[in-house]
Amino acid sequence: MNTVSVEILKDLYYMGVNDRETNLFENMWPLPEGVAYNSYLITDEKTALLDTVKITKVDGFIDSLKDNLGGRNLDYLVVHHMEPDHSGCIKTVRDLYPEVTIVGNKKTKSMMSDYLDIEIGNFVEVKDGDTLDLGNRKLTFVNTPMVHWPESMVSYESTDKILFSQDIFGGFGALNGTIFDDEMNFEFFQDEMRRYYSNIVGKYSKQAAKALQKVKALDINIICPVHGIVWRTNPDRIVDEYIKYANQVNEEGVVIAYGSMYGNTEKMADYLARFLAEEGIKNVKVFDVSKTHVSYILSEIWKYKGVIIGSCTYNNSVYPNVNQLLYTLKMNKLNNHVLGIFGSYGWSGGAVKELSEFASEGGNFEVVPTVVETKGTMKEDDVEGLKKMAKEMAGLLKAE
CATH class of the missing domain: 3.60.15.10 (Ribonuclease Z/Hydroxyacylglutathione hydrolase-like)
Known part of the structure; x- marks a missing residue:
C-alpha cells in the first residue's frame, strides 16, 4: 500500500x-x-x-x-x-x-x-x-x-x-x-x-x-x-x-561524548561515567563519536542538561569526529546546559585547548571548573581530577 x-x-x-x-x-x-x-x-x-x-x-x-x-x-x-x-x-x-x-x-x-x-x-x-x-x-x-x-x-x-x-x-x-x-x-x-x-x-x-x-x-x-x-x-x-x-528545558542527566584512537580517552569516559553514578546521577549516556551518528548524540544532549566532551589529540587538534560534533552543537545554539571537557595527548597537546575555546563560544554553557588533560594513559592525579569533575557536574545539576 x-x-x-x-x-x-x-x-x-x-x-x-x-x-x-x-x-x-x-x-x-x-x-x-x-x-x-x-x-x-x-x-x-x-x-x-x-x-x-x-x-x-x-x-x-x-x-x-x-x-x-x-x-x-x-x-x-x-x-x-x-x-x-x-x-x-x-x-x-x-x-x-x-x-x-x-x-x-x-x-x-x-x-x-x-x-x-x-x-x-x-x-x-x-x-x-x-x-x-x-x-x-x-x-x-x-x-x-x-x-x-x-x-x-x-x-x-x-x-x-x-x-x-x-x-x-x-x-x-x-x-x-x-x-x-x-x-x-x-x-x-x-x-x-x-x-x-x-x-x-x-x-x-x-x-x-x-x-x-x-x-x-x-x-x-x-x-x-x-x-x-x-x-x-x-x-x-x-x-x-x-x-x-x-526552550531547551531538559532533565537531570549527563551525556558523555568522546573520540578515542587507542582507548586512553575512552577509559577516561568510562571512569567519569562511574564517578557520576557514584554522585547519584542516574541518567548517564556514553557515546563514541566514531560509532554513533551525531544526530543521536544531539538528541540526547537536547534531553539532558549535563554534557561532557572528551577528545584525544589528532594532528595537534581535536579529533575530527569530535570536531563534527562541536560544529553541530555550535550550529544548533545550545542553551541551558552544563559543560565539562577532558582529553588526552601523546607528545603535543591541542584537543583540550580547542574544547576550551568551544566552551567559551559554542553555546550558552555553565562550565565545570575542573578540566582533565592526560598525557598518554591516566595517572593517579588524572583519576582524582575526573572524580572532582564528576562531583562538580553533579553539584551543578542538583543545584538546579
Whole structure:
C-alpha cells in the first residue's frame, strides 16, 4: 500500500505515505525507522489539498487524491512549506488540475518559481490572519518564518479546531498502521520525535518558541503535521513537548561524548561515567563519536542538561569526529546546559585547548571548573581530577 488514506472527520482525509527506502533524511540524518510524509484533503463546498508528498511516492498519492475527490475538481492547493518532501508533487497536481488555485505567502510564490521552475498560474497570496473560505470550514493562516524555512506557515480551521502545522509537531519514523496518537504509545515515538526536532528545527528554537506562543493561544482539538502522527485525542501533549524542546528545558542527566584512537580517552569516559553514578546521577549516556551518528548524540544532549566532551589529540587538534560534533552543537545554539571537557595527548597537546575555546563560544554553557588533560594513559592525579569533575557536574545539576 503506497498511500494510506484515512478519514479524520467528515470531509477531512489524511493522505500519507511511508518512506522506508530513504537512508538519510536531507542526505544527512539516518532513518532506521523510516519517515512519513503527510498530506490532507478537505472536501467541503470547495475542495482543498493541504501540501503534497515526496515525488518518489507520487503514483499512489495521486490515486488516493482522485479516489477521495470522487470525481470532483480540486479548487485549492495550500502550500504550508516548500521543502521538496512536501512540495514534490505540486507540478503533478497542477498538471492534473490545471485550474487549481495555489495558496501560499509571498515567499512561497518566489520559492515555487525557484524550486519548481513552473508558471505559477492561479495564486492567492495570504498574510497573517487571512482566511480561506471553503464552506463549512475556513482556514486562517499564521506565518511561522524560519520554523524552519522562511516561507513556513500554519493554518487553523476554526469549525473543528484543527491546526495544520506543517513541520511543527513532526517526527521521524514511518507510521506502522498507527495514524493517530490514541493508537500508539507516545514513548514509542518520543525519541525519534526529539531527534527530528533537535536536528531539523533546533537551530531555530528562538523562532519556534515565538511560533508556539501563537499556537498555544489557539483552541485546538486536532493537530495535523506533515511528518509523524495525527494528534486527535491529546494535542496538548505534543504542544507542551515542543514548547519544552524550543526552550531547551531538559532533565537531570549527563551525556558523555568522546573520540578515542587507542582507548586512553575512552577509559577516561568510562571512569567519569562511574564517578557520576557514584554522585547519584542516574541518567548517564556514553557515546563514541566514531560509532554513533551525531544526530543521536544531539538528541540526547537536547534531553539532558549535563554534557561532557572528551577528545584525544589528532594532528595537534581535536579529533575530527569530535570536531563534527562541536560544529553541530555550535550550529544548533545550545542553551541551558552544563559543560565539562577532558582529553588526552601523546607528545603535543591541542584537543583540550580547542574544547576550551568551544566552551567559551559554542553555546550558552555553565562550565565545570575542573578540566582533565592526560598525557598518554591516566595517572593517579588524572583519576582524582575526573572524580572532582564528576562531583562538580553533579553539584551543578542538583543545584538546579
